[in-house]
Amino acid sequence: DAGVIQSPRHEVTEMGQEVTLRCKPISGHDYLFWYRQTMMRGLELLIYFNNNVPIDDSGMPEDRFSAKMPNASFSTLKIQPSEPRDSAVYFCASSRRATQETQYFGPGTRLLVL
């Protein structure tokens, strides 16, 4: 099993640019989670999906953030326009239906907005 795959691993962009982060969950997993991690706020849940449907997006900081899951094997997190305070490590995680809390994390995308 390849595990959760995220791309890109690193992203440097300028303020105001659009950023798209990608995630491929583990095959057969029904839940997909997007997290953000910073030194100040730790690990925060942004949004999660069940069977490709967004269930809880209360953690999405503002309208500049959006997430989609067009199919069971792909999800995107988009920031438009990006701001320096969005700089963080963004993790994607997935889990099976029967054990939702046993989440498997990807390697993360390190985003730096200048």
Next chain:
Amino acid sequence: DAKTTQPPSMDCAEGRAANLPCNHSTISGNEYVYWYRQIHSQGPQYIIHGLKNNETNEMASLIITEDRKSSTLILPHATLRDTAVYYCIVRVVNSNYQLIWGAGTKLIIKP
């Protein structure tokens, strides 16, 4: 807010058992205790979870007190690769599967 309390840091000698404590005094009867760890520059990794009985797997053992107000994660023979931040998490009931992450314990294994 996090529902768990952990020491911010701990040291352990390589080859010895590492015992990481966690207080969760407000835990509800049907809430599980989960442990994850995060090695530097990697995503968090699931270790173990339990409800009220002690649990053991290939990575660690989890000891939960009878009143369930605290638990201890035990790494029986710590290696340098076990240096990481360890998170004790209580699943919030009716939270739609949110895991509330605290600051964790930075465990440093020393040679």
